[in-house]
Amino acid sequence: MGRILIKNGIVITMDPRRRIIKNGAVAIENDRIVEVGKSDALKSFQADKVFDARDRIIMPGLVDAHIHNVQMLSRGLGDDVDLIAWCYDRIYPYEVLLNQSDEYTYLSAMLCCAEMIRTGTTTGADPGGYKMENVARAFVESGMRGIVSWSGMDQWSQDRPLPDGLLGKLNTDDTMKAEEKLIRDWHGKENGRIRASYALRVEPNITDDLYRRVKQAAERDGVLVQMHAAVNKDQVEWVRKKTGLTTIAYMNKIGVLQPNWLLTHMAVLTDEEVKMLKEHDTKICHNPGATLHGAYGAAVIGKFPEMLEMGITVAMGCDSSAANNSLDMFRTMYEVATVHKEIRLIPDLIPPEKALEMATVDGARALQWEKEIGSLEKGKKADVIIVETRRSNWIPMHDFSIVPNLVYSGEGADVETSIIDGKIVMENRKILTINVDRVLSQAQEAASKIVAKLPYKIEPRWPIE
Numbered sequence: 176m177g178r179i180l181i182k183n184g185i186v187i188t189m190d191p192r193r194r195i196i197k198n199g200a201v202a203i204e205n206d207r208i209v210e211v212g213k214s215d216a217l218k219s220f221q222a223d224k225v226f227d228a229r230d231r232i233i234m235p236g237l238v239d240a241h242i243h244n245v246q247m248l249s250r251g252l253g254d255d256v257d258l259i260a261w262c263y264d265r266i267y268p269y270e271v272l273l274n275q276s277d278e279y280t281y282l283s284a285m286l287c288c289a290e291m292i293r294t295g296t297t298t299g300a301d302p303g304g305y306k307m308e309n310v311a312r313a314f315v316e317s318g319m320r321g322i323v324s325w326s327g328m329d330q331w332s333q334d335r336p337l338p339d340g341l342l343g344k345l346n347t348d349d350t351m352k353a354e355e356k357l358i359r360d361w362h363g364k365e366n367g368r369i370r371a372s373y374a375l376r377v378e379p380n381i382t383d384d385l386y387r388r389v390k391q392a393a394e395r396d397g398v399l400v401q402m403h404a405a406v407n408k409d410q411v412e413w414v415r416k417k418t419g420l421t422t423i424a425y426m427n428k429i430g431v432l433q434p435n436w437l438l439t440h441m442a443v444l445t446d447e448e449v450k451m452l453k454e455h456d457t458k459i460c461h462n463p464g465a466t467l468h469g470a471y472g473a474a475v476i477g478k479f480p481e482m483l484e485m486g487i488t489v490a491m492g493c494d495s496s497a498a499n500n501s502l503d504m505f506r507t508m509y510e511v512a513t514v515h516k517e518i519r520l521i522p523d524l525i526p527p528e529k530a531l532e533m534a535t536v537d538g539a540r541a542l543q544w545e546k547e548i549g550s551l552e553k554g555k556k557a558d559v560i561i562v563e564t565r566r567s568n569w570i571p572m573h574d575f576s577i578v579p580n581l582v583y584s585g586e587g588a589d590v591e592t593s594i595i596d597g598k599i600v601m602e603n604r605k606i607l608t609i610n611v612d613r614v615l616s617q618a619q620e621a622a623s624k625i626v627a628k629l630p631y632k633i634e635p636r637w638p639i640e
């Protein structure tokens with residue numbers, strides 16, 4: 176760490192006025208942004224390292240509010256099946272094998288971090304897995320900012336049994352112990368770059384007791400709760416059959432809709448439930464790539480335009496390489512800005528500027544991290560990316576099309592340099608904190624070993640010679 180000056184670029188500040196500064200500069204000292212302005216005005220800043228960002232955009236690092244590091248070795252295993260088969264037939268058996276090795280979870284997370292850094296994501300909120308200390312280790316080493324959590328589940332039914340060996344298959348007391356241990360061990364570590372949160376996996380696997388205890392513990396510890404909720408009609412129907420209420424109405428009844436709860440997917444909601452979310456300032460994460468890939472219904476029957484219209488904080492996430500399968504937040508911004516307008520037949524329904532807010536400031540707010548990250552402002556943490564625009568997918572660019580170009584034709588591969596917490600983690604597309612070549616080889620090898628032991632076999636649709 177030291178003093179870094181990035182100058183001569185187009186600065187997309189994402190500050191409250193949403194200023195865009197041409198020929199702008201950002202000055203960094205240690206882990207903080209100390210100045211943002213015109214390059215001329217920052218000329219006297221003495222820097223150890225200077226980036227010339229001519230033909231480039233300087234912007235806040237992207238916030239992925241829902242990214243499963245431990246599913247990175249399962250790319251391809253969750254394709255083209257419904258949600259129940261995705262969980263029970265495909266991913267839980269994968270997790271059982273993954274959980275047998277610390278090295279596997281670590282490699283999975285390192286590969287995930289490499290992909291996030293490569294595509295401009297600087298913060299990744301992991302909504303839960305097991306052996307998450309290995310994910311935290313990957314965050315430490317890669318330089319990523321992130322949140323780790325234990326994916327809490329304390330009940331399962333005979334018709335949908337959880338496999339033996341799935342580490343999350345615990346009673347309520349032991350689930351709470353595992354969740355609390357992660358908070359104790361990791362929350363606030365590495366200069367505050369790593370946080371931990373409570374997490375609940377999905378409605379059918381959560382008792383009322385666990386809901387309430389997680390709520391109390393998260394209040395006591397001042398941390399976030401992450402949960403998959405109302406993912407598709409099946410899940411919501413399960414809740415309705417059991418309780419007589421749909422998911423969000425039920426969570427409202429038991430008092431767990433809170434400002435520090437981040438609910439993800441949220442495909443199936445009533446208008447009344449949208450009002451409940453607004454009333455309690457509950458945060459939402461939209462994973463458009465996952466709903467498009469898994470046919471959850473969030474685009475077709477979801478109420479994301481209504482939630483945005485009401486001012487509910489909606490972040491965005493890439494989910495995982497088994498559920499999306501891309502971790503490129505540029506692609507996710509494109510999906511958010513386009514899919515809803517097509518379905519509602521309203522061409523300006525979610526403008527690209529809103530999509531960029533969801534990937535930066537709104538994501539930060541959803542994670543309770545908005546005082547530190549999400550925008551380029553004096554005093555905030557230095558999470559900054561430099562995006563090359565002298566490329567055929569950006570030219571021509573005009574003042575009115577800077578953000579539209581970024582969302583509609585930009586891509587993660589345009590990101591050239593990434594600084595997280597004031598540390599340069601990628602420069603000229605070379606990730607400095609990860610031996611990517613080694614991770615790619617080891618991840619392929621580990622995934623091949625896991626696939627060889629899975630209780631199912633996926634046949635290629637075309638002959639492989």
Ligand SMILES: [Zn+2]
Pocket residue numbers: 241243302403439494
């Ligand atoms: Zn998830």
